Amino acid sequence: MLYILKPAMKNLADMTVRQLLELFEASSLTELEVKTGEDSVRFARTGRENSVVPAPFPEPKKKADDLEVITSPIVGTFYLTPAPDAPPYVQVGSVVQKEETLCTIEAMKLMNNLEAEFSCEIVEILAKPEKLVEFGQPLFAVKRL
């Protein structure tokens, strides 16, 4: 509910940001916005009750607007090499063309090659080789080319 009142309020202009913040901290508010003349200040916080919500996966360390994350489409074991002794499909810095293989995910003794859907540069490898990857788990952070 939003109540808009039109009275005159005198001492708002006299409050410091610190005083306002103290009020806010001690309150149950999630948002506080104050405007006086051309100045304005806005405090907000999100629901404090979500500390136990599990984080789905660790975030990629670097985040930039031009990075994209390639996730696992199945549950399986993540391999960076086509065979134990073979060199890896990709490593950090590799440039991969569309439809080139990024990795192998083994599920139920079937080797599934994951191909790049677009040309990109590998910025970070986010999953551990030879370990279980879940559905939706981030595998690579890439820069689209």
Add this chain to the structure above:
Amino acid sequence: MLYILKPAMKNLADMTVRQLLELFEASSLTELEVKTGEDSVRFARTGRENSVVPAPFPEPKKKADDLEVITSPIVGTFYLTPAPDAPPYVQVGSVVQKEETLCTIEAMKLMNNLEAEFSCEIVEILAKPEKLVEFGQPLFAVKRL
């Protein structure tokens, strides 16, 4: 929902942000925005979840800043008259001097006379005669003289 009120609340202009916040904290609002001239302040909070919190007592119907509420100091039966046939101590509009009796509250067969702590005019009688009043229950809305 948006309620636009055009209140005749005289002294809102004198309210501090702290006082407004106290009002807000005690209310069921999720948002409160106040503008006076060029100043404005806006409070918001998410899910207060208090729809089942019992309202302590019905609020007095009229609320004005100069009204005060006299509450019951004990649990008992509320009487406006000293005896069944006698006229009431007070009625709406009565002017009561300090230490004059306002009502009788019977508890455990003892008649307790409630005296005015200050001179005042009775604006409203808030409890039902001959019914149970709880500790803290509003009995009279009065105007201090």
Add this chain to the structure above:
Amino acid sequence: MIRRILIAGRGEIALRIVRACKDLGVESVVAHSEADRDTLAVRHADRSVCIGPAPSSESYLNVRSILSAAILTRCDALHPGVGFLSESASFAKAVEEAGLIFIGPRPETIELLGNKVRARISAVEAGLPVTPGSETLTDLASAKKWASRLGYPVILKASAGGGGRGMRIIRKESELESGFPLARREALLFFGDDSMYMEKFLENPRHVEVQLLGDGSGNVVHLGERDCSVQRNHQKLLEETPSPILDEAMREVMTESSVALFRNLSYRGAGTVEFLVEGGSFYFMEVNARLQVEHPVTELVSGMDLVAEQIRIAAQKGIVRRQDEVALSGYALECRINGLGAGRIARFDLPSGPHVRTDTFLTPGMTLSPHYDSLLAKIIVHASARQEGIDRMLRALGEVVVEGIPTNVEEQKTIVGSSLFRSGRFGTGLYETLCGKEMRHG
């Protein structure tokens, strides 16, 4: 002994299994969809694996993902929960072929019981009465012949069906002419098999089921019956035990013949034989070869832990009690609290305290997903007798506060508080009678 179990289910049952694992000192791994990441089963399991996106077809029905998750997390057993793949013989077989213990009946048993015609034959062999019914219907002509022999109304059923799906009530011959081909197409669509059969239709029967445990070697105990007659569109809403309409004589025949059926099958694990009861007679309907949502009412009167029993039986440790050690004490009643819409739950006060058990999988801030069934919580009360149990359930329902999504709590209060329910004299049409008109929107 079993060391680590993959739980291939969701909802309050997945948490139920996690809790049983903890009590038994067994590790639990919950396989969940993306939509179920923030649920209590995932929070409390020792480990969780996301197996796919929200739609069940790509997660909870995705055999390959489930088996990969089980093998890669080094589970040695798999619990299929209820619903989804829990009554899939081919899934049970795939689990066993992958070297895992399937916590449920043998694949052959599931397959036999999944075919309604073969299940009826087994029931008849064990001495169970069945509703007068047809053989497999080859065409419309044979359907007409059987219908006039049984007398209308009849009900058409898919041989491979279950849970109310693919059923069609036929009240006269003209309905059969249009309905039979339609029902066949539906059956093909849902179950990949258009075999149909037909039974005499009971207008307003009671739904009563017997809970059994078998050790897989022919030892079988029953834990009494549950009455699940209060249903809405074939979905159970309330379950109670003992049934208010069974007398001792009928109870004894019903439980003993159910035991005989399971003994004939050398049944392994927990299972339920479902009956329809009308006019002082009872008829075998089907076997649910798995745990059931309403198992807690049996747990409260028997003092036994059905999920722990399932796990022990799967580990070849047998059943904890012999039949003469099973004591059923008092009365238990369960109410299912359903969401009438999906969404985030802001407040979720559930009853607690003496004589009340609550099973759920959500807590305030979590979301009832639109992708699955609408069950939010089960409230179960234990009492010395039915009337006391009804009062206690009304007390428990009165403590529920849910904010954020609408629920059926008021409907449940209407039902439990009605004189019709209290009388014990009603059929599966109770919901329509009490709530049908005003609450049809739900």
Add this chain to the structure above:
Amino acid sequence: MIRRILIAGRGEIALRIVRACKDLGVESVVAHSEADRDTLAVRHADRSVCIGPAPSSESYLNVRSILSAAILTRCDALHPGVGFLSESASFAKAVEEAGLIFIGPRPETIELLGNKVRARISAVEAGLPVTPGSETLTDLASAKKWASRLGYPVILKASAGGGGRGMRIIRKESELESGFPLARREALLFFGDDSMYMEKFLENPRHVEVQLLGDGSGNVVHLGERDCSVQRNHQKLLEETPSPILDEAMREVMTESSVALFRNLSYRGAGTVEFLVEGGSFYFMEVNARLQVEHPVTELVSGMDLVAEQIRIAAQKGIVRRQDEVALSGYALECRINGLGAGRIARFDLPSGPHVRTDTFLTPGMTLSPHYDSLLAKIIVHASARQEGIDRMLRALGEVVVEGIPTNVEEQKTIVGSSLFRSGRFGTGLYETLCGKEMRHG
């Protein structure tokens, strides 16, 4: 029968009594302080009356307000809860003089048992062993004489005391010289009575109590014992039944002599005889002439409802079962979840599901008041045996999430998960041993 009960208590016990009232079809009126307005007992009672401001002295100990509330809401009985006035003989008398049924023992019984010296005499008469102790100590000289006769260490106690208050351990004569006058002054201050006596002090005893019900006419049944040895500053933290240190022989003597004591008193209602156990012997300590916080563990193993029993006995309907009908089954363990500070509770996830009971009086958004004791919730589990019960309690504690105020959940996990607790071999000093150092700030 009783029609409407005023509940003159607070916290989870007040809600416990409201629930029992609903189950019995009795109306409930909760008398509460201003600070307790927003609690579950007030929410779920049929009616509530605010009897005073937050301080107990002006509300929960305000006899006149409580009686006014009872009379004006037309109650015919009063349940005193636990604590506050529940063991005040003069309050019980005032309740009866006001024409109300007091749900508890007769005032004379409360008075007799409230005087520790007279209670000891009654115990001795009933054949109960007591710790070697003194007569009433008239002065320092007599205190010295008794102390050297009993041998140090001894414990000074106020005759009118209880609950750990006014007690003082004396290890040598010099301590007695300073401690005796101090203890007397304290006793006068707390209890209005400076009578003192002295007992041989047991260094690290177990605390075991027997739960009894008496119908007021000499019929008495016991419901086994509870072991409450895990304490912190004389406040119980965990309670279990059966006690891991009683053998059948000691249990029989302890319960039978407790029954004899209650029979001698023609005890009316629920009550507990408390014992100290050390070195294979047990000693009578005191009687708690009221319901106890830890009563749920007895309810889970006996299947009986102690609050319903209290109400039935007060209504002169007797005890539901004879001694030979009481069957104690399995093991039960209770953990008290305490707030380590007052405040608004933002999140409050409590365990639920099979074999777990939770009793509380708050829900998210409500406030643990700084005015009263710190109990937030009790978690009680039922199991077939002690080791299973311990695992189950660890499971239940693992499900607790409290945000907004700090709690003792981690401490409880430490205790329940310790090998010392699991061994069953410990005394009342367990808390200090396990949590004393790191968690003293609590």
